[in-house]
Amino acid sequence: MRPLFRWSAFLLLVAVVAVGVVWWQNSGPGPVEPATVDFTSLDADQHAALVERGLAVARAGDCAACHQSQDGLEYAGGYALHLPMGTIYGTNITPSIEHGIGRWTADDLWQSMVWGVRADGANLYPAMPYASYHRVQRADVDALWLYLMSIRAVEKPNLDPDLPFPFNIRPAITFWNMAFLPQDRSLPPADGKSQAWTRGRYLVEVLGHCGECHTPRNLAFAKTDRHLQGEVLEGALAPDMTADNLARRGWTVADLAGFLKTGVSKQGVATLTMWPVIQHSTQYLPEADLAAIATYLMDGAPAIAPIVAATDLPQAGARLYLGLCAGCHGVDGEGKPHASPPLDKNTTAMLPDPGNLVRIIAEGIPARNFPGEARMQAMPAYGNRMSADEMAAVVNYMRQRWGGMPGGVTESDVVRLLDDRL
Amino acid sequence: MTEIRMIVNGKSVGPIDVPEDLMMLEFLNEYLNLTGTRYGCGQGVCRACSVLVDMPDGARTMAACVTGAIWFDGRTVRTVEGHAARNAQGQIAELSPIQQAFLYHFSFQCSYCAPGFVNEATALLERLARAPISRADVEATVLEALNGNICRCTGYVRYLGATRDLILATPGLTLTEDGA
Numbered sequence: 001m002r003p004l005f006r007w008s009a010f011l012l013l014v015a016v017v018a019v020g021v022v023w024w025q026n027s028g029p030g031p032v033e034p035a036t037v038d039f040t041s042l043d044a045d046q047h048a049a050l051v052e053r054g055l056a057v058a059r060a061g062d063c064a065a066c067h068q069s070q071d072g073l074e075y076a077g078g079y080a081l082h083l084p085m086g087t088i089y090g091t092n093i094t095p096s097i098e099h100g101i102g103r104w105t106a107d108d109l110w111q112s113m114v115w116g117v118r119a120d121g122a123n124l125y126p127a128m129p130y131a132s133y134h135r136v137q138r139a140d141v142d143a144l145w146l147y148l149m150s151i152r153a154v155e156k157p158n159l160d161p162d163l164p165f166p167f168n169i170r171p172a173i174t175f176w177n178m179a180f181l182p183q184d185r186s187l188p189p190a191d192g193k194s195q196a197w198t199r200g201r202y203l204v205e206v207l208g209h210c211g212e213c214h215t216p217r218n219l220a221f222a223k224t225d226r227h228l229q230g231e232v233l234e235g236a237l238a239p240d241m242t243a244d245n246l247a248r249r250g251w252t253v254a255d256l257a258g259f260l261k262t263g264v265s266k267q268g269v270a271t272l273t274m275w276p277v278i279q280h281s282t283q284y285l286p287e288a289d290l291a292a293i294a295t296y297l298m299d300g301a302p303a304i305a306p307i308v309a310a311t312d313l314p315q316a317g318a319r320l321y322l323g324l325c326a327g328c329h330g331v332d333g334e335g336k337p338h339a340s341p342p343l344d345k346n347t348t349a350m351l352p353d354p355g356n357l358v359r360i361i362a363e364g365i366p367a368r369n370f371p372g373e374a375r376m377q378a379m380p381a382y383g384n385r386m387s388a389d390e391m392a393a394v395v396n397y398m399r400q401r402w403g404g405m406p407g408g409v410t411e412s413d414v415v416r417l418l419d420d421r422l
Numbered sequence: 423m424t425e426i427r428m429i430v431n432g433k434s435v436g437p438i439d440v441p442e443d444l445m446m447l448e449f450l451n452e453y454l455n456l457t458g459t460r461y462g463c464g465q466g467v468c469r470a471c472s473v474l475v476d477m478p479d480g481a482r483t484m485a486a487c488v489t490g491a492i493w494f495d496g497r498t499v500r501t502v503e504g505h506a507a508r509n510a511q512g513q514i515a516e517l518s519p520i521q522q523a524f525l526y527h528f529s530f531q532c533s534y535c536a537p538g539f540v541n542e543a544t545a546l547l548e549r550l551a552r553a554p555i556s557r558a559d560v561e562a563t564v565l566e567a568l569n570g571n572i573c574r575c576t577g578y579v580r581y582l583g584a585t586r587d588l589i590l591a592t593p594g595l596t597l598t599e600d601g602a
Contacts (some may be wrong), residue, residue: 241484317423323493327485328466331443339465367467377467385482387476 027123027174029115030183032107036139039106039146044145047146054147057140059131060207060289062281066090069156074280076154081127082234085221088127095232096153106145113141114185114257116177123173125161126180130224132209135185140207150249180222193299196288200296203289208281213238213273228297230353235421236272237353247301248404249347260285263370268346271365272356283371307404309349314407317397320390322380333402338375354395358417360407361391426495430454431504440491447471447486449491450501458502458537459486468572472538474500474545480552481539481545502537505544519588520544527584531575538571543585550595557596560589 042050057322058064067090069076077092095102101109101119108119116123116130122262125131166172187205190198201347215223216231230240239245244255255265260282263270270278322331328340335342343349348357364381382391388410395409427436430450431436440449448455450473462470466485474481484493505518517525520543530536546567555563564585573581589595 319492319495323490323495326443326490327445327488336465377465380466380485385477385484 012359023174026178029111029117033138035106037142050143050146051150054143057144059281059284064280065276067093076156085167088161089159091158094154099157106142109145110141123170128388129209129212135206195294196292200292203293214241237356243301247304249350253294253298257290260290262372264374266345269341310400317393320394321397344402349398355417355421357395428494429498444491446486446489446491446595456501456503458519469570471540472541474541483545502540523584523588527580529580535573539581554597
């Protein structure tokens with residue numbers, strides 16, 4: 001027994017040392033690219049222009065979505081992200097010396113965005129999408145830094161993450177980075193692609209970090225190679241955005257760009273977790289950038305035959321639709337302009353996963369002022385006015401009539417979805 | 423056309439043929455001559471058209487202007503005409519407590535929104551009878567329950583005050599300090 005114990009102890013020690021060495025060699029940021037501007041020699045016009053560019057970067061990167069306060073003050077921090085492993089709060093990124101990033105240099109901001117390492121050397125949690133920002137252009141970070149340093153400091157303390165063991169061990173993120181953060185920062189060559197496509201790719205993959213919600217994740221909560229194929233996060237399905245699937249759901253480049261600008265399209269209205277993206281980010285992007293995003297996402301989209309309604313629509317669902325939905329959305333799903341979105345081309349019924357449809361029926365949608373002219377009244381919540389069985393019936397009806405999807409959503413599916421997602 | 427039947431204010435209605443897309447408000451106003459339920463925004467927002475639907479676990483309000491009559495098929499409905507107690511001749515003998523409270527408080531002026539407020543407040547009173555709340559929570563609960571009903575003339579304070587006072591004065595709707 002004794003020699004065996006000694007050997008085990010020795011092997012354990014070797015393993016601990018080996019892990020420690022690997023950690024030591026890989027912790028901390030990777031190489032820092034030199035700044036593109038000499039901040040000390042900017043004249044007033046150059047300074048103003050760079051701040052303006054920084055604001056555009058902040059919006060394209062949607063910093064405010066997670067770094068707002070609980071009550072919506074931009075960049076002040078406190079917004080809760082409810083993740084499977086616990087709750088993380090967006091931090092204060094105003095130039096507050098005590099609570100924000102007032103002491104950070106442009107290099108510090110760069111290393112946090114590219115390598116996920118704070119100015120004090122601690123790892124950021126990958127809830128900060130540095131795996132996407134990894135390929136950000138240094139010039140964009142420089143502009144962003146100047147912008148963030150130009151906004152008003154908010155003296156608001158950060159909230160500690162609420163994570164159980166072992167997720168609360170920050171240094172362990174070094175191993176996550178070794179597995180999921182490539183050393184190479186270059187995007188693959190874009191041979192033969194247009195300038196719009198290249199710009200769109202940068203906005204989608206890097207600054208816009210669309211894949212953080214739209215790409216399926218693995219058990220380590222890292223993005224998988226099933227690129228933009230849809231994922232459920234914070235109770236909402238971020239749908240499959242591959243070109244094939246966008247085309248199947250009736251999207252065109254123009255409609256997609258318009259949706260990102262206004263949150264409204266004939267394919268549907270931005271709701272759930274996409275609404276804040278429109279609200280804080282995409283509505284402010286220049287038209288050319290929105291067209292670039294749509295061009296990139298729709299690249300290679302096939303021509304698709306329009307969706308045809310199933311011939312044997314369920315009668316119970318039809319009656320419920322007429323009774324509860326048709327008053328606003330129209331007997332044939334045509335909607336009412338500026339009041340209720342049409343359902344006949346609405347993509348929510350076209351998603352294989354019925355979760356978003358069930359959630360919206362159950363919890364309703366608050367009244368919203370969309371960018372531009374559209375305002376939508378509140379949609380009532382039907383969660384306490386319909387049984388799960390009735391919800392399943394109306395969901396099946398919409399899927400089969402307009403979604404090109406099979407019925408078969410059951411009462412227990414609805415119960416499970418409401419339990420998991422609400 | 424589709425055939426529907428329902429119970430409205432305790433009376434059996436139908437079977438009767440109606441267009442499939444007929445809204446409940448029109449059914450009440452035009453088919454049953456129950457004109458107390460009002461057409462306001464026509465979009466289910468202002469709640470002047472709220473009616474009560476009795477469900478196994480209590481009444482819910484529904485916007486009659488955007489809810490199809492077909493949905494009420496087989497259900498039990500109460501409108502503003504159904505709250506007061508009536509004598510043998512069918513005349514109003516005694517208003518319901520919330521109707522009386524609204525009168526005492528001069529809650530409405532033109533009265534267009536009043537039927538919706540009566541139904542919404544009635545649903546709240548019935549809910550509290552099943553699940554009483556702390557007296558300290560009454561004010562906030564009333565505000566939450568009536569917040570969606572829109573009134574254009576007298577303002578909301580008198581509706582809220584009437585409902586709050588009635589709840590506080592009615593035994594069984596609130597919990598005492600020790601939670602009994």
